[in-house]
Amino acid sequence: MLELLKIDVRKYVYSKVFWVMLAVYFALLVLFFFGVEKFVNEALKNASDSSPVSMPAFSIYAFPYVWHNLAFLGGFLKIFLALIILYFITSEFTYNTIRQNIMNGMSRNSFIVSKLLFVVMLSLFSALVLLFSGFVLGMLHTEEITWALMVQKSGFIAAYFLEVFTFGVMAMLLGFLIRKPTLSIGALAVYYYIAEPIISATLPERVAQYLPVEAMGNLIDIPNTALMKMFGVNFRNYVSLQDGIACVVYSVIFILLIFLIYRRKDL
Amino acid sequence: MNNPVLEIQHLSKSYGHIRALSDFSLEIHKGDVVGILGPNGSGKTTILGILLDVLKPDAGGYLWFGKEPVSSSRKKIGALLEQPLFYPYLSAVKNLKIVADIKGVSYNSVDEVLETVGLTDRKNGKYKTYSLGMKQRLAVAATLIGNPEVLILDEPTNGLDPKSIALIRDLIADVASKGVTVLLASHLLDEVQKICSHVAILDKGVSLHAGRVEEVLNSALRVEIKAEDMEALYKIAVELAFVSECRKEKDGLVLLLKEDINTAEINKSFADRGIYLTYLSAGKRSLESYFLDLLKE
Structure with a gap:
């Protein structure tokens, strides 16, 4: 396993494209995390001005809410992470290096595992950025910091990891199926932004909530803010087990599909 | 083993x-x-x-x-x-x-x-x-x-x-x-x-x-022959016992032989049947000629 990771890392660590993409993703995440309060505060202020009741002062960065808030935000950028995954998986087909890897003595399954490790590493990276950003922001914006407050709701980091990982595995499946960079990126975007929303609209809610992208999105529900509460909407502020299970099941199905397809496929 | x-x-x-x-x-x-x-x-x-x-x-x-x-x-x-x-x-x-x-x-x-x-x-x-x-x-x-x-x-x-x-x-x-x-x-x-x-x-x-x-390369010897009357030459060549294959090529005939027979013997076989060769060239086959012969079949 470690050997496979080492081989895979060798393929990216000297690639300029990889570092540029990762840096852009990192910058976007950090910008999102650190910049959002300004935006939300502005909105709150406007709402407060026009509202008869005064809004309580409330930082979205305070422990323990920061985990939920950032995890929710980070979810919007998972498409970018999928881009990195697709770019590097399809490049193995573009340059046919997957063939040479297999000829050199890597088994087909090992190759797939090495790419899975790549998805795990990127998802971990994303979750770590969330962890550090949340930690820094929480420290700066919480009045009375206690351990209990800090770790409370930190389960959202795990849920975030699962969300990003499941999406990454879905991208991986598309990469292995389509093999062409632009086509597979296009297919993912079309499914994510167009196809699933349409399918979802035609299905009853209790079924639609289990479509892959919806299930991933449901994992971390919209955070409750004072604003939301004011409008009388109350979102889930916990991770539901059944959404978690749905994501795990999807990940397992996607991974098994790749293994199954590549048992008999020509490279 | x-x-x-x-x-x-x-x-x-x-x-x-x-x-x-x-x-x-x-x-x-x-x-x-x-x-x-x-x-x-x-x-x-x-x-x-x-x-x-x-x-x-x-x-x-x-x-x-x-x-x-x-x-x-x-x-x-x-x-x-x-x-x-x-x-x-x-x-x-x-x-x-x-x-x-x-x-x-x-x-x-x-x-x-x-x-x-x-x-x-x-x-x-x-x-x-x-x-x-x-x-x-x-x-x-x-x-x-x-x-x-x-x-x-x-x-x-x-x-x-x-x-x-x-x-x-x-x-x-x-x-x-x-x-x-x-x-x-x-x-x-x-x-x-x-x-x-x-x-x-x-x-x-x-x-x-x-x-x-x-x-x-040794499985058959290759001989190229020519004569004035190519039609007659061909008719005789296909009948010869030691010829495994006979093919018209450009302006000559190519014979593949079943066994190693010296060129004098070949020449005599045709003379005995009333036709005189104007050209006779024998040699071991190259892989290339063998390959091309095989593909023609």
Whole structure:
């Protein structure tokens, strides 16, 4: 396993494209995390001005809410992470290096595992950025910091990891199926932004909530803010087990599909 | 006991409606240098692809080192299929280190094999900056990583200049002399004749002949004859007992003989039947003429 990771890392660590993409993703995440309060505060202020009741002062960065808030935000950028995954998986087909890897003595399954490790590493990276950003922001914006407050709701980091990982595995499946960079990126975007929303609209809610992208999105529900509460909407502020299970099941199905397809496929 | 290094049993493979390979079988022993010959699209690469698990056969199977093939058996094989395949943004050294990692061998041989193919000067240059010939030489170098027991080379001299062709040829001869088994697919018949001990000839996915190179070359003598009256000459030639095959070619006849008969005997046979030869040329067949004859059949 470690050997496979080492081989895979060798393929990216000297690639300029990889570092540029990762840096852009990192910058976007950090910008999102650190910049959002300004935006939300502005909105709150406007709402407060026009509202008869005064809004309580409330930082979205305070422990323990920061985990939920950032995890929710980070979810919007998972498409970018999928881009990195697709770019590097399809490049193995573009340059046919997957063939040479297999000829050199890597088994087909090992190759797939090495790419899975790549998805795990990127998802971990994303979750770590969330962890550090949340930690820094929480420290700066919480009045009375206690351990209990800090770790409370930190389960959202795990849920975030699962969300990003499941999406990454879905991208991986598309990469292995389509093999062409632009086509597979296009297919993912079309499914994510167009196809699933349409399918979802035609299905009853209790079924639609289990479509892959919806299930991933449901994992971390919209955070409750004072604003939301004011409008009388109350979102889930916990991770539901059944959404978690749905994501795990999807990940397992996607991974098994790749293994199954590549048992008999020509490279 | 001399177990075959490779046993190929009844391989068949189609791409859609096109039958790329039909019932191909072959046995290869340690130290053999086997040339697989055939025109473009005859199924050479398909066979090698199947043996390396990048293509899946529709039927049939193969054994490497007497066992059902597993990925670890490929670690003992150095392979170049169709074209060099490397990560373009990595240097030669970094690409070869990945090869060594996959094969689970040390990096010690990386510099050595680069030296062998004359790429030491450019070893830290990115692969994408290499010329076609350099890429091909790097691909040959990669096959030598980890001292393989078997080399599979598909058109290894593609895109190379004459000097590099000679280099690769010497290299193959050198590894073969050390007991490495070599499978070489090539159009260059002259090459195969020079280096190979065995040859398998393919056309449209069907094996036409497989055997030792000398057997092929000695299996029939080739004689070219001419006479004033070509029609009469042809009629007589096809009747002769020692002629296995007779074919009209340009302005003469080509005879393939069943046995080694001296030219005087041949000349006499025609004279006895009332026709005098104006031209008679005999010689052992080259692999090329054999190959072309076989494909015409």
